[in-house]
Amino acid sequence: MKPAYYIGVMSGTSLDGIDTVLADFSGPSPVLQKTFFLPYDETLRSQLLALHQPGDDELNRAALLSNQLSQLYAKAVIGLLQQSKISPQQVVAIGCHGQTVRHCPETEKRYTIQLVNAALLAELTQITVVVDFRSRDIAAGGQGAPLVPAFHQAIFRSVDVSRVIVNIGGIANITSLGLGHQAVAGFDCGPGNLLLDAWCLRHTGQVYDKNGDWAAQGKIIGDLLKKLHETTHFFTLPPPKSTGRDLFNIQWLDDYLSGDEAVEDVQATLLQLTVTTIADSIDKYCASASEIYICGGGAHNRLLIDCLREALPNRKVSLTDELGVAADWVEAYAFAWLAQQAILGKPANLSAVTGAKGERILGAIYPGL
Numbered sequence: 001m002k003p004a005y006y007i008g009v010m011s012g013t014s015l016d017g018i019d020t021v022l023a024d025f026s027g028p029s030p031v032l033q034k035t036f037f038l039p040y041d042e043t044l045r046s047q048l049l050a051l052h053q054p055g056d057d058e059l060n061r062a063a064l065l066s067n068q069l070s071q072l073y074a075k076a077v078i079g080l081l082q083q084s085k086i087s088p089q090q091v092v093a094i095g096c097h098g099q100t101v102r103h104c105p106e107t108e109k110r111y112t113i114q115l116v117n118a119a120l121l122a123e124l125t126q127i128t129v130v131v132d133f134r135s136r137d138i139a140a141g142g143q144g145a146p147l148v149p150a151f152h153q154a155i156f157r158s159v160d161v162s163r164v165i166v167n168i169g170g171i172a173n174i175t176s177l178g179l180g181h182q183a184v185a186g187f188d189c190g191p192g193n194l195l196l197d198a199w200c201l202r203h204t205g206q207v208y209d210k211n212g213d214w215a216a217q218g219k220i221i222g223d224l225l226k227k228l229h230e231t232t233h234f235f236t237l238p239p240p241k242s243t244g245r246d247l248f249n250i251q252w253l254d255d256y257l258s259g260d261e262a263v264e265d266v267q268a269t270l271l272q273l274t275v276t277t278i279a280d281s282i283d284k285y286c287a288s289a290s291e292i293y294i295c296g297g298g299a300h301n302r303l304l305i306d307c308l309r310e311a312l313p314n315r316k317v318s319l320t321d322e323l324g325v326a327a328d329w330v331e332a333y334a335f336a337w338l339a340q341q342a343i344l345g346k347p348a349n350l351s352a353v354t355g356a357k358g359e360r361i362l363g364a365i366y367p368g369l
C-alpha cells in the first residue's frame with residue numbers, strides 16, 4: 001500500500017520547544033516513523049511568555065513572533081524529513097498546533113489564539129499545512145480543548161479494560177476510554193508542569209526540576225495546598241472544561257504566598273497540587289478505570305509519577321510507552337492525525353468532551369506547492 005505520510009508539529013504550554021513526528025496512516029493501524037525535537041531559546045520563551053498578558057504593541061509583536069515561530073517550525077520539519085529520508089512531496093500535510101498565547105473559551109470572550117504564520121510555513125516547506133484546530137469547536141459552543149481524546153480513542157482504546165490517558169504537559173488533561181458504548185470523556189484537570197517550571201526557574205535558574213529532585217528536598221505545606229486546591233473555582237467545575245496560562249501562572253501562585261515559605265517546600269506543594277488534581281479527576285469521573293497511562297514531559301518527573309502511583313492505589317499506573325507510543329510524542333502524533341482528519345473532511349472533536357453542539361471538521365487548510 002502507498003504510504004500516507006503526515007507530520008504533526010506540537011509546541012505546548014510549557015514553552016519548551018517543538019515536537020515533530022512523521023506518521024504513516026496508510027495501514028490498518030497508524031505507524032510512528034520518526035521524531036524530532038527543536039528547543040526554544042530563552043529569548044523566544046520570554047517573548048512568548050510576555051504575550052500572554054496584555055501589553056504595548058501586541059499585534060505587531062504577535063505577528064513578528066508568528067513569523068519567527070514558523071521559521072522554526074519549518075526548520076523542525078526539514079530536520080525531521082532529513083532524518084527520515086522523505087521528500088516534502090511525499091507528505092500529504094502538516095498538522096501544526098501553533099503556540100497558544102490566549103485561551104478564553106468562557107462565555108464573555110470565546111476565542112483562542114495560537115501563533116503561527118501558516119502561509120509562511122506552507123511556503124517554506126512546500127507542504128500543505130493545517131492550523132487553527134480549536135476555533136471551530138469554540139464557534140460551535142465548545143471549549144476548543146482538549147482535542148487529543150479522539151486520537152487517544154483511535155489508538156489506545158481496549159475492548160476489555162477501561163483506561164485513562166493522562167497527558168502532563170504545561171497543563172494536565174485526561175481522556176477516559178471506557179468499555180463498550182460508553183462515550184469517551186476528557187477534560188483539563190489543571191496545572192501539569194507549568195507552575196513547577198516557573199517556580200523552579202525563579203529560584204534555581206533551571207527551566208525545569210529534573211526528575212522532581214528539587215521538590216523531593218521539600219515538604220508539602222498542607223495549608224497552602226488546601227488553599228490552592230479549595231479556593232480555585234476551576235477545580236470545582238464539572239467537565240467540559242479547559243484552561244491555560246490565562247489562569248494558572250506565577251502571579252496566580254504569588255497571591256497565595258506569604259513570602260515566609262521555604263522555596264523547596266513550595267515546589268513540593270505544587271507537585272502535590274498537580275498530583276491531587278489529576279487523581280481527584282480520575283476518582284470523580286473515571287472511577288471504573290483500572291489502567292492509567294501517562295504521557296507528556298511530566299512522565300519524566302520520577303517523583304511526580306511515584307506520587308501519582310501513591311494517589312491512585314489499586315490501579316496500574318504506567319507510561320504510554322507500554323502501549324507502543326513513547327510518552328514524549330503522543331501529542332505531536334495526535335496533530336498529525338488531526339491533520340489527516342481535516343484533509344479527509346472528517347470531524348475530529350468529540351462533542352461529549354469539548355461541549356460543542358456537534359462534531360465538526362477542525363482546522364484551516366493552506367495548500368502546499
Ligand SMILES: Nc1ncnc2c1ncn2[C@@H]1O[C@H](COP(=O)(O)OP(=O)(O)O)[C@@H](O)[C@H]1O
Pocket residue numbers: 011012013014015016017168169170171193194197207208209210211212295296297298300301302331
Ligand atoms: N526529566 C524531567 N524531569 C522533570 N520534568 C521534566 C523532565 N523532562 C521534561 N519535563 C517536563 O516536561 C515539560 C515539557 O512537557 P511537554 O509535554 O512538552 O509539555 P507541553 O505540551 O506543554 O509543551 C517540561 O517543561 C518539564 O516541565
Ligand SMILES: [Mg+2]
Pocket residue numbers: 010011012013014015016017018019169
Ligand atoms: Mg512541549
